[in-house]
Amino acid sequence: MQNPSPDLLTPKLPTSGAPEAQPGSAPALRSGSESGAGAVSGARAWLRRHRGGAAIGAAAAVGLAVVISTQLAPKGDSLPLSVHNAGPGGARAVSEILGRHGVKVQDVESFDSATAALADRPGATLLLYDRSGFLDQSRLDELAASAGRVVLVTPRLSTLKALDTGISQAGVVPESTALLEPGCDLTDPAAAGAVSGTGGFLYDGGTVCFSPPGSTAGLLARTDDGGLTVLGSTALLNNGGLAGHGHAALALRTLGSSKDLVWYLPGLGDAAAAESTQTLDDLAPDWVAFLGPWLVFVAVLAMVWRGRLLGPLVFEPLPVVVKAVETAEGRARLYQDSHALDRARDNLRAGTLVRLAQALRVGSQATADDVVLAVARHLGRPAADISGLIQERPMTATRLVQWSQELDKLENEVRTR
Secondary structure, three states: OOOOOHHHHOOOOOOOOOOOOOOOHHHHHHHHHHHHHHHHHHHHHHHHHOHHHHHHHHHHHHHHHHHHHHHHOOOOOOOOOOOOOOOOOOOHHHHHHHHHOOOEEEEEOOHHHHHHHHHHOOOOEEEEOOOOOOOOHHHHHHHHHHOOEEEEEOOOHHHHHHHOOOOEEEEEOOOOOOEEOOOOOOHHHHHHOOEEOOOOEEEEOOEEEOOOOOOOOEOEEEOOOOOEEEEOOHHHOOOOOOOOOOHHHHHHHHHOOOOEEEEEOOOHHHOOOOOOOOOHHHHOOOOHHHHHHHHHHHHHHHHHHHHHHHOOOOOOOOOOOOOHHHHHHHHHHHHHHOOOHHHHHHHHHHHHHHHHHHHHOOOOOOOHHHHHHHHHHHHOOOHHHHHHHHOOOOOOHHHHHHHHHHHHHHHHHHHHO
């Protein structure tokens, strides 16, 4: 028995400095990189397959974001003559100018706020722009009693009647009058000078200023005691017209006579509710209560009548073959019901010419005159007679039937010879 070699018994140690190989490490790295590359390629393939839907989804997301941001963004005031409205129809400019001249402008949004503000500021001026006529007589009287002076801007007829100050509406400023001169003895209009009358309203009563030529009414009217002033144009106060002519001077002198100014634009919430609100049933006449059942009864009778007239439904296998005779009769009935004599006449003439051309073999390119000449030669009759028959234009249904019978007789005569 031989002894094993010492080399076989000596363990082989790894060489120092050489990295020890880890079994399976290289395959693991390769598999990880391959899986990552496969995921990326798969995502790219999915995007290529669904790029249309992805684009639509992205566009929808962007649109939704824009809508949400628009809805959540603070909205500016757009009310006409609002002190917070910086647009052409707003009154922020005149409010700020009044503030710089020492006038404290108090903007109120409700009737209760307006009365409270006037109670806290005795002798304050009230600017009232009730363009929709929300305030009733009792509320208007309460405001007028609480304010030192009242300035109405383009008031409605109901507002003027409720206040009963002797000032009334008197039409509109003529389009031909672009500029209005003061034409009165009041200090404020005289100092302001001419103003624009475009789109303005005229008022009569009290002391009137800015009257068009030949009119006793004016764009500005003031009561004799000076407690109420009516302005007939919003352009005298809004941002768009304040810089024109004497608008700014007139606005400052009219609204800045006291140190406090209550700016009130009534809204829908200020409309006074009626003492007893009537419902739709209260407003409707008594006979309406019987109208609903009667209509239901008439509808049921109509359904029964139409159902009996049409008869039960008939189930037929499809496709349904309709005979040519039935089609012709159906079309003829349609022509008869619609009184389409012209269309029926043209169809009869065209059919007759086609059949005569086939019977005489004159060719598909033959005209109506060619067919008439061929029929005249074949029958030995004058061409004028044949043409007169074919080209006749019956004007009544009775004559149309007789004419069709004569055409049929002509066709039979050509075929039998």
